Amino acid sequence: MDVANVVVDVPVAQTNRMFDYRIPEYLQHAVFPGMRVIVPFGPRKIMGYVLEVTDHSDIDKLKPIESIMDVTPVLTKELLELGKWVAHHTISFYISTFQAMLPQALKASYEKQVQRLNDILPEKLEMIFAGRDVISFQEFEEAGVYQALQRAVQVGDVEIIYQVHSKETVKKQTYVKPMLEPLELEAVLADLPQQAKKKKAIIHFFQQHNKPIQKKELLEKLHTTQSTVKQLIDQGILKQEMVETYRDPYQNENIKRTQPLPLTSQQQDAMNAVVDTLDQTKHQTFLLHGVTGSGKTEVYLQAIHHCLTKGKEAIVLVPEIALTPQMVNRFKGRFGSKVAVMHSALSKGERFDEWRKVQRKEVQVVVGARSAIFAPFEQIGLIIIDEEHETSYKQEEHPRYHARDVAIQRAKYHYCPVILGSATPALESYARAKKGVYQLLSMPERMNNAKMPEVELIDMRDELHAGNRSMFSRQLKEAIEERLARKEQTVLFLNRRGYSTFVMCRDCGHVMTCPHCDIALTYHRKNQKLKCHYCNYEENMPDTCPSCESDTIRYFGTGTQKVEEALQEMIPEANIIRMDVDTTRRKGSHERLLRQFGNQQADILLGTQMIAKGLDFPNVTLVGVLAADSLLNLPDFRASEKTFQLLTQVSGRAGRHQLPGEVIIQTYTPEHYSVELASTYDYEAFFEKEMLIRKTYQYPPYYYLTLVTVSHPNQIKVMEVTKMISLLLRKHLSDDVRILGPTASPVARIKDRYRYQCMVKYKNEPNQREILRKILAYFEDEMRKDELLIQIDLQPYQLM
Numbered sequence: 001m002d003v004a005n006v007v008v009d010v011p012v013a014q015t016n017r018m019f020d021y022r023i024p025e026y027l028q029h030a031v032f033p034g035m036r037v038i039v040p041f042g043p044r045k046i047m048g049y050v051l052e053v054t055d056h057s058d059i060d061k062l063k064p065i066e067s068i069m070d071v072t073p074v075l076t077k078e079l080l081e082l083g084k085w086v087a088h089h090t091i092s093f094y095i096s097t098f099q100a101m102l103p104q105a106l107k108a109s110y111e112k113q114v115q116r117l118n119d120i121l122p123e124k125l126e127m128i129f130a131g132r133d134v135i136s137f138q139e140f141e142e143a144g145v146y147q148a149l150q151r152a153v154q155v156g157d158v159e160i161i162y163q164v165h166s167k168e169t170v171k172k173q174t175y176v177k178p179m180l181e182p183l184e185l186e187a188v189l190a191d192l193p194q195q196a197k198k199k200k201a202i203i204h205f206f207q208q209h210n211k212p213i214q215k216k217e218l219l220e221k222l223h224t225t226q227s228t229v230k231q232l233i234d235q236g237i238l239k240q241e242m243v244e245t246y247r248d249p250y251q252n253e254n255i256k257r258t259q260p261l262p263l264t265s266q267q268q269d270a271m272n273a274v275v276d277t278l279d280q281t282k283h284q285t286f287l288l289h290g291v292t293g294s295g296k297t298e299v300y301l302q303a304i305h306h307c308l309t310k311g312k313e314a315i316v317l318v319p320e321i322a323l324t325p326q327m328v329n330r331f332k333g334r335f336g337s338k339v340a341v342m343h344s345a346l347s348k349g350e351r352f353d354e355w356r357k358v359q360r361k362e363v364q365v366v367v368g369a370r371s372a373i374f375a376p377f378e379q380i381g382l383i384i385i386d387e388e389h390e391t392s393y394k395q396e397e398h399p400r401y402h403a404r405d406v407a408i409q410r411a412k413y414h415y416c417p418v419i420l421g422s423a424t425p426a427l428e429s430y431a432r433a434k435k436g437v438y439q440l441l442s443m444p445e446r447m448n449n450a451k452m453p454e455v456e457l458i459d460m461r462d463e464l465h466a467g468n469r470s471m472f473s474r475q476l477k478e479a480i481e482e483r484l485a486r487k488e489q490t491v492l493f494l495n496r497r498g499y500s501t502f503v504m505c506r507d508c509g510h511v512m513t514c515p516h517c518d519i520a521l522t523y524h525r526k527n528q529k530l531k532c533h534y535c536n537y538e539e540n541m542p543d544t545c546p547s548c549e550s551d552t553i554r555y556f557g558t559g560t561q562k563v564e565e566a567l568q569e570m571i572p573e574a575n576i577i578r579m580d581v582d583t584t585r586r587k588g589s590h591e592r593l594l595r596q597f598g599n600q601q602a603d604i605l606l607g608t609q610m611i612a613k614g615l616d617f618p619n620v621t622l623v624g625v626l627a628a629d630s631l632l633n634l635p636d637f638r639a640s641e642k643t644f645q646l647l648t649q650v651s652g653r654a655g656r657h658q659l660p661g662e663v664i665i666q667t668y669t670p671e672h673y674s675v676e677l678a679s680t681y682d683y684e685a686f687f688e689k690e691m692l693i694r695k696t697y698q699y700p701p702y703y704y705l706t707l708v709t710v711s712h713p714n715q716i717k718v719m720e721v722t723k724m725i726s727l728l729l730r731k732h733l734s735d736d737v738r739i740l741g742p743t744a745s746p747v748a749r750i751k752d753r754y755r756y757q758c759m760v761k762y763k764n765e766p767n768q769r770e771i772l773r774k775i776l777a778y779f780e781d782e783m784r785k786d787e788l789l790i791q792i793d794l795q796p797y798q799l800m
C-alpha cells in the first residue's frame, strides 16, 4: 500500500481529480485517507487531501509525498464521500468542497521563499541573503533586484520554493506542579530559612493542593513573583509545563442547568414519532410544523436527550442570526459541556477548538450555523434544522450547497432521523410532506393555551389621507404609549432590505447611484456620506443635484437610525434599544443589547431582520411592523413567501407567556394575500394560494431552477457568452426545458463588471450537470486568463 490518491489545492477544472503519489518508506502506515499532506505539484509544493491509499497506480514514475500535515485524519471516510457528493451535486471542485467542510484554521497558507543552492552568491544577492540559507521572497521584492534574482535562478545559484503552513494554532498555557510528595515538601519547608516567606507560602500551597495549577493563577493567588517560582523550579521542587487548552467563549458564563419539562400531548406525539425511528435505526425526514411558541425547542431537547442515551450524537442547525445567547443557553443549559457551538461570531481559534472537541469525541452535541452540518461526528443519531425555511441554509458561494440536502444525505448514511422545524415551512418542504416524502408532525397550539396574538392591519394610505405624514400610524403610537403606561415592552420591526435611504433630486428625479454598480447609493447620516453596499464605494453628500444643479436634493426612505429619532421625538420618555448592523458590529454587543432588553432596561426594541427570530421575552406584549410590503417588491419569485414568513415570525414574538399579545402591521397593500393571510396565521391557505401561483408561472416546487450568471468588465463579451451558453443549453437539454434569457441580471453591474444571466426551468434533466460541466470546461481558459466569471447555481435562492 504505497500509493496515495490526492486531491490538490488548485481549484481549477483541470486539476479537479485525484493525482497519484508514492508514499515514501518512512511514511508507510502513517498515511490514511482524510489526512492533509504536502505534495510536489509542478515547481511548487502544495497541500492536498488523501482520498485513498492503494497499492497500484497506472503511472510508472510517481513523485513521493513530501510530508504529512496531520497525525490523525481531519476528514472521516463518510465526510470524504459526502464531499464528493456535494461537489458533484453543486458542480464544485473537490478541493473547495473539502475546505468548506473544515474550519478556516485548517486551510493551508503558502509562503514564497528563495533558497540558496551555492555557498558563494553574486555580491548583490549575498547582501540580501546575509549568510542565511532561506529568505522570504518579500525581502527580494523590497530590495528590487529581480534581474539579479532571475539570473541566479537560471544558473542554479538559488531556487524559488514554497513553504506550506497550516494556519491552525493550538493554544497552550503554562502550568506549575510539585515534583515532590507532600511529606517530602514538609522536609523542604523545614530546611528553608526563616526569611524565605514567599517560597514557604508556595510550598505550603502545594502541600494542600498536590496537582498542577496555571502559573498565572498561582502568582495571583499567592501574590508571589516569577523569580520565586523559577528558583523553586531550578531546585527541582516544582516543574513547569505547557498544557494544551481550549479557547472557550462560553467558559465564564454561568448557565443554569434545566430539567426536561413534562411534554404536552402534541409535543409527546411529535416526540414519539422521532424516538421510534431513532430506536429502529432507520432514516426518516420529519417536518415539524409548529406555530410560534408551540414548544418545538423542548421537543428538540428531549429528542436529543434520547439520542444521547443511545450513545449517539446530534447536530442542531440554527440560522446564524438566531444563534443568540438565549438559544445557545437552552442547549448548554440542558446538556452542559456535552455541547460545542459553531458560528461565525467566534474567532478562528475558537472555532477550531470547538471543532477539535467534536473530532476528539469530547462533545456529543453540536449547535451551529450552516457549516456545522459537516461536524466530524461518526455516530450521528439525530439531525435537527430549526427554522428550516431560512434561506441562510443555502451557501451563496462555492460550493453552493443547501444544508437541508446535506443533512438528509448524512442521515441516510447513519440511518437516523432528521427534524426540519418551522412555524412557516418552506413551500418546497411542505409540498414534500404533503406528498409523503417527509413525515408531517403538527403542533398547532401554543404553550399554556396561549392565544396567537391578535393582528391588526393598518392601511398607511388611509393615514396619509387623514393627514398623518409620520411613519407611525395613530394606532401604533397609541398602542406603544399604552405599553409604556403598563410597563410592558414593545418590539418594532423594520425591514431594511429594499427600504434603505437613497438620495434623489426633487426637481428632476435624479437618483445618486454608484459609478461601478447599477445600484442606488445609501445615505449615511453619521458622516454625511453616500455609500455603495456592493463595492464600498463612497462619496460626499452633494449640495446640489449633479444633473440639474437644483439644491432640492434630499434623502428618501427610512433607515433604523431615522426611525429611532422619529420615535424618540414622538415619545420622548421611551427608552429605546436599536439593533441593526451598525449597533451590533462590535463583538458581544448583540448579546449585551438583548440582555438589557431582557432585564427590562428599555421599553422598545427597534430592529431589523435580526430581531425577527427566536426571541422569547415574557414581557413583550406589542409587536409593530413598520412596513410590511418592503419585501414584496423585490424581483424574486419567493417575495410573497418571504413576506408571509417574516410577518408570521415577527408576530410570534408577542404574548408568548402569561400576558396576551397584540400585533400591528402597517402596510400599503393590506389586500395582498401574504399580508392578509399572515394576519390570520393561515399557513394552509397561504400554501394553497402560493402553490397555485408557482404552478401557473412554473416555479419551484413544481419546477427546478438553474441560474447561470456571467460577468465580465466588457458588456458585449458578457452578452455573447451568455447567449452562447443559452444556445448550448437549448441544444443539449430536452425539449421540455424552458430557458429564460439571456437577460441582464436584476443588479446589472457590480464592481464595474456587467452581469447577465439565463435561467433554466426543468422537471427532470439527468444530463444537465454533465452538460454544464462541459460548458464550464469550454470556457475554462477564458475564465483563467480573461476575467470571465461563470457562476452556476443549481438551486438558486438569491436571484439578484
Ligand SMILES: Nc1ncnc2c1ncn2[C@@H]1O[C@H](COP(=O)(O)OP(=O)(O)OP(=O)(O)O)[C@@H](O)[C@H]1O
Binding pocket: 261, 262, 263, 264, 267, 290, 291, 292, 293, 294, 295, 296, 297, 298, 423, 447, 614, 615, 616, 652, 656
Ligand atoms: N412542555 C412544556 N411545559 C411548559 N413549558 C414549555 C413546555 N415546552 C415549552 N415550554 C415553554 O414554552 C415557551 C415556548 O417554547 P419554544 O420557545 O420552544 O417554542 P418554539 O416553538 O420553539 O417557538 P418559536 O418557533 O417561536 O421560536 C418557552 O418559554 C418554553 O420554555
Ligand SMILES: [Zn+2]
Binding pocket: 505, 506, 507, 508, 509, 510, 545, 546, 547, 548, 549, 550
Ligand atoms: Zn436634479
Ligand SMILES: [Zn+2]
Binding pocket: 514, 515, 516, 517, 532, 533, 534, 535, 536, 537, 751
Ligand atoms: Zn458599487
